[in-house]
Amino acid sequence: xxxxxxxxxxxxxxxxxxxxxxxxxxxxxxxxxxxxxxxxxxxxxxxxxxxxxxxxxxxxxxxxxxxxxxxxxxxxxxxxxxxxxxxxxxxxxxxxxxxxxxxxxxxxxxxxxxxxxxxxxxxxxxxxxxxxxxxxxxxxxxxxxxxxxxxxxxxxxxxxxxxxxxxxxxxxxxxxxxxxxxxxx
Numbered sequence: 001x002x003x004x005x006x007x008x009x010x011x012x013x014x015x016x017x018x019x020x021x022x023x024x025x026x027x028x029x030x031x032x033x034x035x036x037x038x039x040x041x042x043x044x045x046x047x048x049x050x051x052x053x054x055x056x057x058x059x060x061x062x063x064x065x066x067x068x069x070x071x072x073x074x075x076x077x078x079x080x081x082x083x084x085x086x087x088x089x090x091x092x093x094x095x096x097x098x099x100x101x102x103x104x105x106x107x108x109x110x111x112x113x114x115x116x117x118x119x120x121x122x123x124x125x126x127x128x129x130x131x132x133x134x135x136x137x138x139x140x141x142x143x144x145x146x147x148x149x150x151x152x153x154x155x156x157x158x159x160x161x162x163x164x165x166x167x168x169x170x171x172x173x174x175x176x177x178x179x180x181x182x183x184x185x
Contacts, residue, residue: 028077037067037082040142041112044181045082048110048140052085055167055174062088062107063097070101073132079125083110085171105132107170112140119148127153136170145182 037045045066053064067082084106091098109129111122119139126137130153137150147159151168159165159178167174 030076037112037114041082041114044112044140044142045110047181048083048176051176052083052108052171052174055171056085060088061171062086062091065097065106069106071105071132072101072103073105073128075128077128079105079109079128081106081109081129082112084108087170105129105134107133107135108167109134109137110140111137113142123153126150136168138165140181142182145178147178147181 049064049066056062056064063086065084065086067080069084070078070080071084072078078101085108086102087107090104090107105128109126111125113119113122119141122139126139129137130150135151139148139150139155141147145161147163147165148155149157149159149165161179161182163178165174165176165178
């Protein structure tokens, strides 16, 4: 992953005030990691975020967030999946989404491979999500036009553009055609 790291002790307020400028920020083992994502990456994320948001809001199931949402892991790492979903029950009666970062991982974590990412480089992140109560993860590979589905730190199945993403029991009834993620403009 083509990233820049900065060593410093960061407060949540400082992390939240960082300029976006096309970067995605995470804090891993006390280091701020910034990685550029790219337009295709963001377009795929927008497709998923829009579809999930519509499904979740119509049913009042929780919240859907983009890549600026941060999740504090038990390890002290701050992870930011490209798209994420948190069940309403885990928001502890909040009427509005929390202002800061979430303590724990999302119920669904979606990672979209950047040009410099590999499945291997994302493995540690996937493991950490599941150690912090994620129930479902999708890793989108635009180069191969596939999605790896995880129900644990090991991939469970590989979907192609002829398949549907399925929210399984985490988001019962949610489906999305994978071909739409890679449709021509």
